[in-house]
Structure formats: C-alpha cells, structure tokens
Amino acid sequence: LLSLSLSLSLSLVFHDIIAEDFEDSYHNLTLKTMMGMRWASSFCPNARYVMKTDSDIFVNMDNLVLNLLRPDAKPRRRFFTGHVINGGPIRDTRSKWYMSRELYPESKYPPFCSGTGYVFSGDMAELIYKTSLHTRLLHLEDVYVGLCLRKLGIHPVQNSGFNHWKMSYSLCRYRRVLTVHQISPEEMHRIWNDMASKKHLKC
Ligand SMILES: *[C@@H]1O[C@H](CO)[C@@H](O)[C@H](O)[C@H]1NC(C)=O
Numbered sequence: 001l002l003s004l005s006l007s008l009s010l011s012l013v014f015h016d017i018i019a020e021d022f023e024d025s026y027h028n029l030t031l032k033t034m035m036g037m038r039w040a041s042s043f044c045p046n047a048r049y050v051m052k053t054d055s056d057i058f059v060n061m062d063n064l065v066l067n068l069l070r071p072d073a074k075p076r077r078r079f080f081t082g083h084v085i086n087g088g089p090i091r092d093t094r095s096k097w098y099m100s101r102e103l104y105p106e107s108k109y110p111p112f113c114s115g116t117g118y119v120f121s122g123d124m125a126e127l128i129y130k131t132s133l134h135t136r137l138l139h140l141e142d143v144y145v146g147l148c149l150r151k152l153g154i155h156p157v158q159n160s161g162f163n164h165w166k167m168s169y170s171l172c173r174y175r176r177v178l179t180v181h182q183i184s185p186e187e188m189h190r191i192w193n194d195m196a197s198k199k200h201l202k203c
Pocket of ligand 1: 023026028
C-alpha cells in the first residue's frame with residue numbers, strides 16, 4: 001500500500017506510471033505482466049522491441065540498443081530473448097517458486113526467460129496477451145510467458161548478457177553486460193554516475 005501510494009503520487013508528477021485495478025502482490029505478478037503486454041499491444045503497436053524488467057535490475061542501455069536491438073538492422077519478428085532457463089516445478093512448499101501438482105502436473109517447464117529481464121519484438125506483446133486469454137493463469141510470470149511461447153511455437157533465444165544473479169560492480173565488466181540483478185537504488189545511482197563520467201576510459 002505504501003509503495004502504491006508512493007507510485008501514484010510520483011505518477012502525478014511524472015505521468016509515467018500505469019496502474020490497473022488489482023492488488024500488486026508477488027502472486028499477482030502474472031496479471032501485471034499481461035497488463036503490460038496488453039498495454040504495449042494497444043498503445044505501442046509499432047514498437048520494434050519491448051523490454052520487461054524489474055526495478056532492481058541494472059540495464060546497460062548502450063549495449064542493449066547498439067548490440068542487441070541494432071537500429072540499423074532489419075527489425076526481428078516473433079523474437080524473444082533473455083536468460084533462458086530449462087527447469088521444472090519446485091514442489092517444496094517453503095520455496096518462493098513453489099508450484100503445486102494441481103496447478104502444474106508436468107515435471108518440466110518449457111524453456112522460459114528469467115523474469116528479471118527479457119526483450120521481445122513488438123509483435124510478441126499482442127501474441128502473448130491473446131494467448132493468455134485461453135491459458136490457465138500461473139503465478140510465476142516468467143514460467144507463464146514460457147507456456148504462452150510454447151503454444152505460439154516460439155523458442156526463446158539465450159543471450160548470456162542477461163545476468164540473473166548479482167555480479168559485483170566493475171566498470172569494465174558492467175560495460176559488457178545487458179542486465180545485472182539485485183542492485184539497490186543507491187548502487188544504481190552510483191553505477192550510472194560512474195559509467196556516465198568515465199565514457200572516455202577504454203576497457
Ligand atoms: C490479485 O488481485 C486481486 C484484485 O485486486 C485480489 O482480489 C487478489 O487477492 C490478488 N491475489 C493475490 C494472490 O494477491
């Protein structure tokens with residue numbers, strides 16, 4: 001609630017927060033992602049690419065744009081990339097990622113991209129949203145997107161630039177990645193300032 005009221009007041013200042021009418025909880029993450037897919041397909045139908053990421057992720061924008069999205073190249077279609085996970089459901093009820101057999105009986109998940117950060121071509125937003133309308137909701141949003149991709153016959157492409165674990169900061173290391181997980185707001189400022197002020201440094 002605190003974060004919701006904070007978001008809404010910031011929204012009055014910057015007009016850049018979209019909210020929908022559901023409780024913003026970990027278990028509702030899939031709803032939030034599908035709301036984003038619907039929003040992107042309605043209001044950004046011509047976007048070449050869309051990225052979904054979390055607030056504790058460092059995103060190397062230069063690398064993302066110049067090396068992955070490549071404005072000079074022909075835009076990709078039916079393209080989905082990130083840190084690809086080939087896993088299966090965790091049946092331990094104490095786990096954050098617990099999945100019951102009732103909800104998901106299979107022993108393997110289809111390949112999915114870690115929800116910490118993934119990028120897809122603009123056409124995917126509508127395809128995923130429409131597929132979700134006839135796909136039973138699962139609370140693990142990245143697994144759920146993977147299920148939609150399987151239905152669509154699309155294979156997510158592994159890119160090792162997406163780091164879904166923490167990586168200690170060094171200018172030269174962070175210059176080579178696309179994302180790094182678990183960055184606090186203070187670190188985020190420090191990293192952005194450091195990278196911006198050392199553009200002349202070669203490594
Ligand atoms: C998801 O949001 C709905 C609507 O606000 C709410 O009723 C429901 O309890 C939420 N579910 C979870 C698991 O948080």
